[in-house]
Amino acid sequence: MPPRKGTLSGQVSDADLRLLRIYKKVVECGGFAAAEVDLNISRAAISMAINDLETRLSLRLCQRGRSGFALTDEGREVYESSLQLLAAVEGFRTRVNSLHEWLKGELNIGITDNLVTMPEMYITDALSALKERGPEVRINIRMKPPREIELAVMDGRLHTGVVPTLETLPGLHYRSLYEESSLLYCASNHPLFGAEDVAQEQLGRWDAVIPAYAQIPEIKLKHEPLKAAASATDREGVAFLILSGRYIGYLPTHYAQRWVEAGRMCALTPQACRYVTRYSAITRKGGAPNRVLDAYLEELVRLTTD
Missing domain, CATH: 3.40.190.290 (D-Maltodextrin-Binding Protein; domain 2)
Structure with missing residues (x-):
């Protein structure tokens, strides 16, 4: 059975994690312009990454334009979930690294x-x-x-x-x-x-x-x-x-x-x-x-x- 429209299909890839990290930084900085320095990428690249993430998730994450930057309800949920996911990834990396001498x-x-x-x-x-x-x-x-x-x-x-x-x-x-x-x-x-x-x-x-x-x-x-x-x-x-x-x-x-x-x-x-x-x-x-x-x-x- 094909996946329902609006669901996340397939595995969460390295590319997905990269998009989520960019999204997390944009949320914490309060917009694309403020995140440019921290991310060290252009505003256009940030915008493209957020568009890719929205397409991947089939969700509208934030409003941006002349009225300013604001999260949607779905965007807030994705941000909170991304914090848990990225913390879990870092925890996995830490545990694996602890196996090394x-x-x-x-x-x-x-x-x-x-x-x-x-x-x-x-x-x-x-x-x-x-x-x-x-x-x-x-x-x-x-x-x-x-x-x-x-x-x-x-x-x-x-x-x-x-x-x-x-x-x-x-x-x-x-x-x-x-x-x-x-x-x-x-x-x-x-x-x-x-x-x-x-x-x-x-x-x-x-x-x-x-x-x-x-x-x-x-x-x-x-x-x-x-x-x-x-x-x-x-x-x-x-x-x-x-x-x-x-x-x-x-x-x-x-x-x-x-x-x-x-x-x-x-x-x-x-x-x-x-x-x-x-x-x-x-x-x-x-x-x-x-x-x-x-x-x-x-x-x-x-x-x-x-």
């Missing part, structure tokens, strides 16, 4: 923004040691918000991640990694710059930038006395607003150090206006054996316990 395969790691300036170079040094042990290992870093990293590790799209320890999810294992200190800062063109000690009630009179990302209750308490006049979704956004000279705000000390040393920022009442954020390396509980991931974690543990 040498390290070979990929390490997909998600990292929260602005950790590269941490003085303890645990992640950098562990990646260097991993590359020394397995020169053919391919390392892929994804910079994502913490919750996206946790979900991606849980569903297998990422092998591991580094996130602030806000609340632990039951499906993940957390390894303590960093303790990050943050202080309240203002810029050199702010009226409070250089003040030796500022009373808490006086600080509350000045416009402040408040983080729009998740924080534990103890850190939220530090922001409550401030006058919330702006928000930012990451630490770079907080730094932009502080450097405008119009706002005060909290930043990690390692991240603000460059501006402090240049005389462009100073900390305000550092004894009282201080908090600590703890970071953990996360992996999925009960994940498939992965020699590349195991080697990376071995190096990370060695560095953090030396």
Whole structure:
């Protein structure tokens, strides 16, 4: 009996996987134009690939044109299914590679923004040691918000991640990694710059930038006395607003150090206006054996316990 019209006939081929990877990137970038750089192919080639995929699946996946890019209902379903399929393919590759005596395969790691300036170079040094042990290992870093990293590790799209320890999810294992200190800062063109000690009630009179990302209750308490006049979704956004000279705000000390040393920022009442954020390396509980991931974690543990 011939296949029904609108069904996927035959086997899923390498060509199909390539089309799905292109489609996945287009969805995550929000359109053809934005995906050009990441995919390193032309917009015309991307359009042709999506047309081929739609023909292969007999489905309309997305609307594109003057009104912009938008997924159809079927397109959203195909995207979610492609995440599962590509994760399974990567899992198969990882398990097969683990049969070899040498390290070979990929390490997909998600990292929260602005950790590269941490003085303890645990992640950098562990990646260097991993590359020394397995020169053919391919390392892929994804910079994502913490919750996206946790979900991606849980569903297998990422092998591991580094996130602030806000609340632990039951499906993940957390390894303590960093303790990050943050202080309240203002810029050199702010009226409070250089003040030796500022009373808490006086600080509350000045416009402040408040983080729009998740924080534990103890850190939220530090922001409550401030006058919330702006928000930012990451630490770079907080730094932009502080450097405008119009706002005060909290930043990690390692991240603000460059501006402090240049005389462009100073900390305000550092004894009282201080908090600590703890970071953990996360992996999925009960994940498939992965020699590349195991080697990376071995190096990370060695560095953090030396």
